[in-house]
Amino acid sequence: MLNLLFGEVNMFKKILVLLVLFANYNVVFSQEKVGKPTFFQYEPIRSQKHTSVTLSDLENHLPANHTFASDEIVNWCHENTHGINSLLRVKYCYPNKSKRTNAFYTLDNKFVIVEEPKITLSDVAKNIPESLRGTSYELYFVDQIGDWNDRSLYIFDEWVSFTNGSVCCVEMSVDARRASIRQMVDFNIYSICVAMTVKEQDKNYDDKELKAFLRWNIERSFEVIDKEVKVFELIDRNKKLNDKQLNNKERVIEYLRMFQLSEDANELRVFCSDYFGPEWTKKYFNF
Numbered sequence: 609m610l611n612l613l614f615g616e617v618n619m620f621k622k623i624l625v626l627l628v629l630f631a632n633y634n635v636v637f638s639q640e641k642v643g644k645p646t647f648f649q650y651e652p653i654r655s656q657k658h659t660s661v662t663l664s665d666l667e668n669h670l671p672a673n674h675t676f677a678s679d680e681i682v683n684w685c686h687e688n689t690h691g692i693n694s695l696l697r698v699k700y701c702y703p704n705k706s707k708r709t710n711a712f713y714t715l716d717n718k719f720v721i722v723e724e725p726k727i728t729l730s731d732v733a734k735n736i737p738e739s740l741r742g743t744s745y746e747l748y749f750v751d752q753i754g755d756w757n758d759r760s761l762y763i764f765d766e767w768v769s770f771t772n773g774s775v776c777c778v779e780m781s782v783d784a785r786r787a788s789i790r791q792m793v794d795f796n797i798y799s800i801c802v803a804m805t806v807k808e809q810d811k812n813y814d815d816k817e818l819k820a821f822l823r824w825n826i827e828r829s830f831e832v833i834d835k836e837v838k839v840f841e842l843i844d845r846n847k848k849l850n851d852k853q854l855n856n857k858e859r860v861i862e863y864l865r866m867f868q869l870s871e872d873a874n875e876l877r878v879f880c881s882d883y884f885g886p887e888w889t890k891k892y893f894n895f
Contacts (some may be wrong), residue, residue: 644820646746647718650696653765660685662776666692667714682785687774689713710761712768715775720821722761725806725813729757733800735805735808739870741793742863744789748799760802762823767795771825774832786856789836792829793860797867797876799825804879824883830892833860868895 652668660681666688670676678684696711696719708724733749741749742841748766756762777788803822806813836857867873868885881889889895 609690616862616880619811632765632813638733639876645720645815645824646820647714648700650692650717650719652833654719660776662772662779665717666772669696669713669717680785681780682773682788685776686769686788689769689772690765692719710764711751713772714768714825716728720817722764722817722821723814723880724759724761725815726811727760727802727805727809729753729760731809732760732763732798732801732805735804735869735876736798737870737872737876739866739872740790740794740797740863740876741778742790742797742799743859744791744794760805763795763798763802765880767792768825769797770795771832772827776823779834786836789832790859790863791854792862793833796826800876800880800883803883804876807883807895809881810827819883822824823888833844867893 651872652665653671654668656664656667658664658667662685663895664682666685669692670688674688674691676684676687678687692713698715699708701709701711701721708722710724711719711721713719716717729749730753733745734751736749738744744766748763759778770788772793773785776787777785803815803818806818837877867877877889877895879891880893881895
């Protein structure tokens, strides 16, 4: 059902075209274990070369003449990720009538499948501290909540798309699109809030894959952040930055500092330490 697909609101027509194009390709998948998440192998269906390794990867996992291309390379990677995720869901998730699952492509020919928990975006929004709503909250938890409210892993779809786009941003040093990195960091927190809401409200949910992938993609996002801003070398707990004077790098640092120090984020910090373990939480979030 097209109304179950993730992505932008205007994606429906794109998906129709994509499915018609993809029907002519025979794609081979194989399962493998890489770290803690369960990854599945998605072999390329084309062999295109672009100036960006990241964009080449994404383009080669979509059929020719797809409709996700953009004039701007980071957004192109972001939208291509939505397209691949949608394709994988239609082929491998929706036929499974016993449970609702979703798929997320993470580059390097790999994707994960995660079961959809029985929570809503409205539930998740209540657990996001006001101090950590960031630049993306209004669009994804207010403007679009009517379209995806019963699919809380829509947040993961956007998160992975911003992460893949941010990988390209750093690779190509695209100054104009460094906001993608800031939004990726926003979605780190939103995605943790998804897990927190699941623990509170969906007691029978097996969160093994969700938790493993959540940890893994946070770690991947920090690889991007470390390349971009060297976060833990720059954070000064005693200095408060003037938000009006912050560039995108500094906004990332300030946002992470707010996670460390904001009073309204205390419950979320406690959850992180309990859920991921104090050593891992200290390593990545420095509290």
